[in-house]
Structures are given as C-alpha cells and as structure tokens.
Amino acid sequence: MGSRSSHAALIPDADSLRRETGFSQASLLRLYHRFRALDTNKKGYLSRMDLQQIGALAVNPLGDRIIDSFFPDGSLQVDFPDFVRVLAHFRPADDEDAGLRDPREPEPLNSRMNKLRFAFQLYDLDRDGKISRHEMLQVLRLMVGVQVTEEQLESIAERTVQEADEDGDGAVSFLEFAKSLEKMDIEQKMSIRILK
C-alpha cells in the first residue's frame, strides 16, 4: 500500500478539514483509509449501499437513521469531507478551556450543543425542529422489542413528550430536548475514544 506519508497528499484539502473538524493528521489519515475501504467501487464517494455493507449496522435498531444522518438533505452521495464532518461530532471534547476559543468562530463540531443537535436529528425526521409525538413513537418502535404492545408504546411516547415539553405545544423542540438532557454527560456518551 505504499508508505504512509504519501497518503497525506491524497486527501484533498487536508488542512482546512483538519481545522474545521479538529482531527489530528493521523486520525484523518485513518478515516481516509476507512473511507476508501468502504467505498467498494472506488467511486470516490460513498453511497447508501456502501454504508449498508457494514453488517453491524444492520442489526443496530437505529441503523437506517444513522446512515441517513450521513446524507443530509436527501443527497445520494457523501464525499470524504462530509464523511469526516459527520464523524467529527463524535470526537471527544477537547480539554482545552473553551473560554479561550474565539467566540466569532463557529462552534467546533464536537461541542455539546452540536452533539445534541446530531442526536436530535435522529428523532426529527421531517426537520421541522421539533420532535412530535408521532416521531417519538417511531423511535420508540425502533428501539423496543416485539413484546411491547402498541398501546404501551403510545403511552410511553406520550409520556416522554409530556415530560420534556415545556411550552405545551405537544412537541419537543431542540431547546427542550437539550434541557431534558442537561444532567447527562453527553460529551462522554457521544464520544468515541479512537477519534481523537
């Protein structure tokens, strides 16, 4: 496969990507290898089918939604920068003091808010910025075994929305969602160690 150093040159816009996503050079390289390994027909981009080749995703209850999250806005292809941008959400949070960050710069992709947004979009399929009861029910259905009846699921969905909904509109907006999870350690939950 050749020496490793030559690969750095193969990644287009490596520097700007690094800055944007915060990955180290080594991680970026590894992700690139992974991208190319997934890209079975060497098209240069990934289609849904390529991601579906990952067997483990097929038995993940949220497998399809996870794949969809790589294809925002109904696109059919994901190229390497987009691939990396999605994965950047899962980078462990940097330990450096956030206070020193330049407030004019966009928030890093792996900030708590951005992680939450990423999770939020798994629920909110129609992208209206709210999780309706129906959407909550759908997620529940995906995640629960067969022995739970429909009525039970509906009650649980109902209750979930109720708990989080503060302004009473019957749906959970992003801020309400974030608030309901304020006690949780999102940074740790949604971080993958090897992505440093």
Add this chain to the structure above:
Amino acid sequence: MGFQVFVAFGPWNLLLLLVALECSEASSDLNESTNSTTRHEPNVQFAAASSEPDENIPVFVLDYDYVQIPYEVTLWILLASLAKIGFHLYRRLPGLMPESCLLIIVGALVGAIIFGTDHKSPPVMDSSIYFLYLLPPIVLESGYFMPTRPFFENIGSILWWAGLGALINAFGIGLSLYLICQIKAFGLSDVNLLQNLLFGSLISAVDPVAVLAVFEEARVNEPLYMMIFGEALLNDGISVVLYNILIAFTKMHKFEDIEPVDILAGCARFVIVGVGGVFFGIIFGFISAFITRFTQNISAIEPLIVFMFSYLSYLVAETLYLSGILAITACAVTMKKYVEENVSQTSYTTIKYFMKMLSSVSETLIFIFMGVSTVGKNHEWNWAFICFTLVFCQVWRAISVFALFYVSNQFRTSPFSIKDQCIIFYSGVRGAGSFSLAFLLPLSLFPRKKMFVTATLVVIYFTVFIQGITIGPLVRYLDVKKTNKKESINEELHIRLMDHLKAGIEDVCGQWSHYQVRDKFKKFDHRYLRKILIRKNLPKSSIVSLYKKLEMKQAIEMVETGILSSTAFSVPQLAQRIQGTKRLSPEDVESMRDLLTHNMYQVRQRTLSYNKYNLKPQTSEKQAKEILIRRQNTLRESMRKGHSLPWGEPAGAKNIRYLSFPYGHPQPASRHRRVAEFTDNDSSDSERPSIMFKEHSQRDLPQERYPTQEIIPMKSLYRGRKPTNFRYQRNTSQEEHVGQGRRAALRPKPLFRAVDEEYESGEESAEEASAIGPGWPPEHRPSREHHKSHSPLLRRK
C-alpha cells in the same frame, strides 16, 4: 448396586449422589475385603466373582474392580455437572464467584468422601495421562474460542506481557523463595535453586479467564479483555515449556555443573520450542482446513477431522520435544477461520459444543483430583514457605504488571490505564494448571514434593476463592457509576438512543490499527489461501431451506411470545390519551419506565464475551433477528406501497428482476465466498452461529454501477411470491465487513402484525402450514397459491 441418577434440584441431588458415591465406595471396599479373603460370604448376594469356584452358580454377582475406574470417573463428572446445574440455578451465584470455585468445592467434597471411606481412589492422574489426555482439550478450547481479530491487533502487547510476564514471575518467585530458603530458621535449606525456580515456574501459571465471567458486566474494554485472554492462552504453554526445561536441567546436572553455556542453551531451547510448536500448529491447521474442503458429502466426520488434526499437531510437537500446547493453539487459531466456512452448520455447532464439553470434563477431573489431594494425609505444612509463596506471588505479579505495562504503554495507541492494570493484576488467579504441574513433580528429584504440592494448593485456594470472589466488587468499584438514581423516561430513552448511535458510528469507523500488515495479510489470504482452503460449490439449496425453516420457526416463536406477553401496566384511557393532558400516576410512570428498561434493545456489545465453562445463550441473536425481520417488513411495505423513500428515490423504480435462485448462477470463482459474515470477519462472538445472520435482504436500487456482486435470494419465505425482495449479498470486496444491506422505510410496523404476513407469503410445506395454523386466527391461514403481494397487506392496514 447401580444408583439412578436423575436430574433434580441441585442440592438434593448432590446429597443423593453423595449417598450413592458413598455406598458405591463402601461396596467396593466390601468387595475388596471379600476379594482378599478366601472365605465365602454367607450372603449369596455379595458373592465375589473372582474367588474360588462356587458350588452353585451365583445368582447375582458383583464385579466392581472391572468397572471401578470408569465408574468412578463417570460419577465424578456427573457430580460436577449436577453441581454446575445447581450453581447456575441460583442466578446470582455466577456473578459472585468464578465457576472454578464450584469445581474446587466439588473436588474437595469428593476428596473428603474418598478419604472418609478410606477408599483407594483410582489413579486418574499421572504424567502421561495429564499431558496426553487431560491437557490438550483445555488448551484446544481456549485456542479455538479466541477472538482472532483483537488478538492479532494486540499481539505485540500480548506477547510482551504474557511471555515476559511469565518469565519474570517464574524467576522472580523462584529466586525470592530461594533466598528465603537460605534462612536457616525455616528449615528449608535443602531446597536448592533449581527446585525453587521450578516451583516458581509452575506457580506462575495463571488462569485469569476463570474470573472473566465475574466482571463481564462491568464492560471491560476490548484490549483489556484481550490481554487477559491472551495471557491465559499463552501462559500455560510458557509455563510448561519452562517447567520442562528446568526439569531437564534438574535431571541432567548437579547444580554445580551448570555452566553459562547451559543457560544459554536453555534460552535458545525455550525459543525454539515455542516457535517450533507454533510452526507445526500452523501447518496442521492448514492441512485440516484443506481437508475440510472435501468433506461435504460426509459431514459427519468433519468434527472428527478438526479434533484429530488438532490432537495430532499436539502429539507431533510433543514427539519432537516442542511445545505441544502452543502447537495446538496455533492449529486451532489457523484452522478456525477456514473450517468455519467449509463445514456445515451442524458440524460447526457440534465442534463448538464438543470442545466445550471435552475441556469441561478435563478440567473437572483435574479439579476433582485436586480436591482428592487436598483432603489427605500427604501434606507437609511449612508456614514460612507457604506464606512467603503467597506473598511473593502477589508481589511479583504486581511488579510484572506495572513494569511491563509501563513499557508497552509507550508503544500503544490506546494505553492501558492504571485501573486496567489493577484489574489485570488482581485477576491473577491460579487454576488447574499449576496444580497438575506440581503434582507431577518427580518425587525422586524433589524430596520435598509434598511441601510444594501443599503450597500450590494453598495458593490456588487463596487466589480462586478470595481473589475470585472479591474481584467482582473490585471491578465494579473501580468502574464507579456516576449516578444511581433513577432516570426519567426521557433520559432512559435518550441514553439508549445515544448508546446505539455511538455503537453505530463506531461500526462506521471500523477498527483501526496496523492497517498495512492486516491488509497485506487479507490480500494474501484472499488471493491464495481462500482459494485453496475453502470449498467451491456449496450446496446452497440446503442452506436456503435451512434458513427458511429457521426463519419460520423463529418468526413463530417471536410472534407467540409477543402475543402471550403480559401487558405490565394499565393502559391509560384512550380518550385522555388523545388529549395528551392526562397526568399519569407515579406508579404508572414507574411501571412505564420499567417496561422501557426491560424491553429496549441492548446495545450491541463490541466487547467480547467469553465464558470458559459455558456457551452463552444467544439473547442478542433474538434481538438481532427481531430487528432484521422488522426491517425487512418495513422495507417490503414501503416498496409495495410505492412510497417514495425519504432519500428521494423513485419508488419501486426498477423493480428489479432479480433471479430467484442461485442455481447455475455464474460466479467468478475468485470471488466466491460462501457466507457473508455478519459481523466483523474475525468477530468476537464465535459462539454465534454466524450463518444465522448471513441472511439479509438487499433492496436493489438503481445505482450508477451495476453491482459486481452475486445476488442470491435467501429468504425463501418469499420465494414464491417475491423473487425480487430477498437475497443476500455476496460481497466480493476484501472488506472485512461483508454484509448485507438493507433499506427500510422509516415507518416500522409493529412486528407481530407484520410477521403474519410472512406466513401468508412463501410456499409452505404442509407441516409449516399446519404449524402456523393453530396459532392464527382463521383469516390469516396461509394460502399456497397466494402470489399477490398487495392484497393481504392492504387488507390489514
């Protein structure tokens, strides 16, 4: 005098069996005593068969000597099995203490009985029996079940840790004990350096896998797991090699004659023995994989080939004085990958179970023998030696762990934390291996053998019981959970979602390490090895029909349990539900939360799960099946309804003419792969019959380039009516994650409703039809000619 052994509740059975054992022992004593005398027993019933010819033909004759050995061995094994049943009946026990505790207790019990009845126990264990019959199954099993991918990823650290760790421990303990022996006050001065070194080498043989089950739930991370596993795997081999070398030293030289040349020769020998063993193992592994390529017509001998070749590798290595243990391990590792693909599903299962059974029997026998030795008169108790042994075992293990890991952490991408190292240190539980080696010390060379045996026993008991029982709490303590308070339903749901999400993204990221070496190996493997070693034309029809039957069966089960499950809490009124303003009572919330917790799907465990004494029940499989079936159905529905899929593809667009059957499908031979592995190729869970998951449906959607893969429908459930929908994909890429793809609409229907559609579809044989019949309301009776896809579903909407 046969006693019926029947399976019932554990302790009662134990009692019964003990009584049985005692009586049989007693009767055998009686027999012996009658045999030794020439007097006639006035009681005709107990006439001994071998004494002087009776005048009458004895009506009832007892010949215990003839069956003594197998009889007692069988009884021991049964006793241990019953004890295990009892052990697992108490659900909390397996999490509290390792199973070796149980085996030791059983052994001690049997020993007590034998001692108590003054029975001469049959010589089950001598050197040749142990090394030729009892040891290979144990090693084979641990080699076979070893997860290869993580092993090879961490192989540097594992070799470093296992190899050097064993050496450091052996020599450290040996030398320190020698120093202790020099102190005149303890009365140990006749134990020379070599003997101490030998003792050190045998006492450093740890068996940490035994404790793995105990802290499994603490979700030990994968590299740590692999460390422990790898150590267990290689440790036995290394100790035995050391042991043999040192015995050779003891035999051949007096202590004063040993020159540096000999020591160098010893080291060289160590390396040669190790490497040579591995080499032979690999060769035999390839041979057996090659042979299984041709066994499709006599699949009944496949397990035989696997076992015999592994055993042969062991024997051949032993003949050449190489390390048989390493040979058999290498053989198992090499052949596993290819054999699994070649061999039929039933053979695969047979191999797994049989291996577990053999190793279980071996270990049981060793432990029982250990118990027998414990309760006896042949002990020599020397306080100093024993206490210092214990102390030094712990001290040297700590030293080796922290020193070696400190060094290897410098070179690792993900270093081991101190917490991990503490866990590794504390899991240094000794097992049957040390005892066997101690027991087999030749008395002629070791006049103080009894002391060694006693010390070994003490160390084993101490580590197994005390460390084994406390390691669980220790690990849980180290793994401090942040909150114990109950989370709200929201949090529960979202946490689980995020766990799934994280697992999914981890899967997307794949495994990262040593890409180049691994890729090179994979290329080599693909290009050459697989062609030689894997079968070409696999009988797909039997696989397909097997899948069909299995799917049907599972679907039936799933639905039945679904229907029969109880609704845990009271469903709130319909009217109020609609308004969404009902306040649920706290009990309702509570029960809702419990319902959720218990029924949500588990996150796929990427960490391994190996249990030495058991093959895990496959609950995760059930879950995965549910998910898969659900996805199929949603997929099917979305296609049928002509929905445009969210990603904007025209629905039912090219409703693809996909071949319904693989027969005669042209396949490029070079890209032939029998089964698409579901998880990572060298995936951890070898317990999972990987074939189950190889099915998948691939909805073929228009894509730019025609897939160069072969498409074969697998769900023959749908064979009759939907040739388009189901197939599984043979992935020709060299990618490890060969898989299946599937699309699903984002509106999964509740499963049980969907499942009965499955019944309608597909051609059913009469038996299946009748199987479905009783469970179903009449209108869902399957109809064979039912080829119209739409109506049954539309009907039910």
